[in-house]
Amino acid sequence: MTDRTTAARGDTRKAGFDRRLVPPMMLGSVLNPINSTIVAVALVPIGAAFGAPPSQTAWLVSALYLATALGQPIVGRLxxxxxxxxxxxLSTSLVGVAGVVGTLxxxxxxxxxxxxxxxxGTCAGYPAAMALLRSEAERTGQDSPAGVLTALAVANQTIAVIGPLLGGLLIGLGGxxxxxxxxxxxxxxxxxxGMLRLPKQPTMDAAARSRPAATIDLPGMGLFAAMLISLLLFLMNLHAGSWYLLVITIAAGAAFTVRELRAGTPFIDLRVLGGNIPLLATxxxxxxxYxxxxxFLYGFTQWTEEGYGLSPLHAGLVQIPMFLVGIAVSVTVGRRNGVLGKLLFGAVGQIAACVLMLTLTADSPVWMLVALAVVFGVPQGSNSLALQNSVYFQADPERIGSSAGLLRTFAYLGSMIASSATAASFGRHASTSGMHHLAWIMLGAGVLYLLVSVFDRSLRRLSADPAEATGKA
Structure with missing residues (x-):
């Protein structure tokens, strides 16, 4: 963790959170969600340009999540x-290189x-933001203000929601x-x-520089990568012929477990993580x-274009109400203590949205699509904030970066399952029957989310402490 001296940051700022860190934190953390969501309305035009069906363009979604799910906890640990x-x-520079490659x-x-x-390239933004929040809490002797945690969640969920709209506008202007x-x-x-505002590492002698290097568990990271890649490839190819990937996943997982339990400084401390049941539940x-x-983001958007007949721009416009509702919900629930209420609010919103999605057909009026976007704004605004706050207070402070990265990894596992479910439901065309099949899968996941939240007693203990719940000292 960065060790900033009082002189480096100034005595006048010692008592409070350094607000100069907020812009790079926000921008870095939204690079991933903006690239995750902006492609939603681009899948159909890209498929038309290269003659590729949805089952192939789905790799544009899966490829990003495969790389990010692997990279987030590793970069977080670094x-x-x-x-x-x-x-x-380093990571944000790679984003620019990727932009050039994709454009050409x-x-x-x-x-x-x-x-x-x-x-x-987008792996470092979110873990870095959470690490900065924790280091500022240590520097000031106070927990990071609830407003900063809320702003971070709002920024991420806002970009996630307006991504399709922005994508539609960009496609309309420049393809x-x-x-x-x-x-x-x-x-x-x-x-x-980042260069102007992120704190620099203090100068270290050779002996001090060698100590951090010794704590990098390269074998553990390698086994983790093998386990995760084989699992994600299996999830992206759910058929009998891919059974060997599951075998590789199990073997790599077993080797990873043995390695981490024996390592002096493990990549992921399984003893600590295994004893932290509330964090595992999160x-x-x-x-x-996810x-x-x-x-919803990928499946419903594809259906509005292919099954319902909207243009990419109009498909993005339909989701504007979700953006507005999501912001309003995040700002409102961010002022309240605890996480349990946020989780239950989001769970009910998910279930209601899935039920409404089952009623849609190609003949439904546009206002019903807009109504669905309104309902989906509730979990968009509530769930991400609750999950982020849970990790912030449940994780080991010394491993906040890797813990935040693991949160994103599990989110991307969910996105991979969603991508596979979308491809399996639609096949070569995003039909209404395929959309309904996908909605049933979503409804099952939504009910499971509700049950996992209701029966988690640790959430009540977390909610009982106003200081922890709001992020105030």
Whole structure:
């Protein structure tokens, strides 16, 4: 973790959170959700440009999540060791490179490679933001203000919601390649803000520099990568012929467990994590919540274009109410103590939205699509804030970066399941019957999310402490 001296930051700022950190924190953390969601309305135009069906363009979604799910906890652990600045600057620079590659891509394969680069490039933003929040809490002797935690959640869920609209506008102005070109100026601004405002590491002698390097568990990271990649590839190819991937996942998982239990400084401390049942439950909730969220984002958006007949721009416009409701919900629930109420509010919103989705047909009036977007704004605004706050207070402070990265990893596992479910439900065409099949899967995940939240007693204890619940000292 970065060790900033009082002189480096100034005595006048010692008593409170350094607000100069907020812009790079926000921009870095939204690079991933903006690239996750902006492609939703670009899948159909890209498929038309390269003659690829939805089952192939789904790799544009899966490739980014495969890279990010792997990279987030690894980069998060490196941030825990070396501090956020170096990893932030390196990763955001890679986002700009990916933007160039995607803009000039001659075929779908190169475009998928650009999405992989984007996945790795956006790995540092969120763990770095959480690490900065924790280091500021240590520097000031106070927990980070609830407003900063809320703003971080609002920024992420806002971008996630307006991504399709922004994508539709960009496609209307410059074609689908403009959705990749957007990353070039975003990366430039992020790198500039990072260089100007993120704290530098103190100068260390050779002996001090060697100690952090010794704590990097490369074998553990390698086994984790093998386990996660084989699992995600299995989830993206759910058929009998891919059984060997599940075998590899189990074997790599067993080896990873043995390694981490024996390592002096493990990549993921399984003893501590295994004893932290509330944190494990939060990761489980994140997985099922994002199955629902991303199945709606990609599946419903594709159906509005192919099954309902809207243009990419109009498909994005339909989701404006979700953006407005999501912001209002986040700001409102962010002022309240605890996380249980936020989780239950989001769970009910998910279930209601899935039921409404089952009633839609190609002949439904547009206002019903808008109504569905309004209802989906409730879980968009409530779930992400509740999950983020849960991790902030449940995780080991010394491993906040890797813990935040693991939250995103479980979210991306959910997105992978959602992507596979969307591809399996639609096949070569996003039909109404396929959309209904997807809605039933989403409804099952939504009910599971509700049950996991209702029966988790640790949430009541967390909610009982106003200081922890609001993030105030």
């Amino acid at each position: 941030i825990d060791i070396f501090g956020p600045r170096r990893l932030f600057l 891509a001659p075929d779908l394969g190169v475009l998928i490679a650009a999405r992989v680069l984007l996945g790795f 689908w390649r403009s959705t990749f070109a957007l990353n070039i100026p975003l990366a430039a601004v992020a790198v500039a803000l 990761y489980g909730r994140a997985l099922v919540a 199955v629902v969220s991303y199945a």
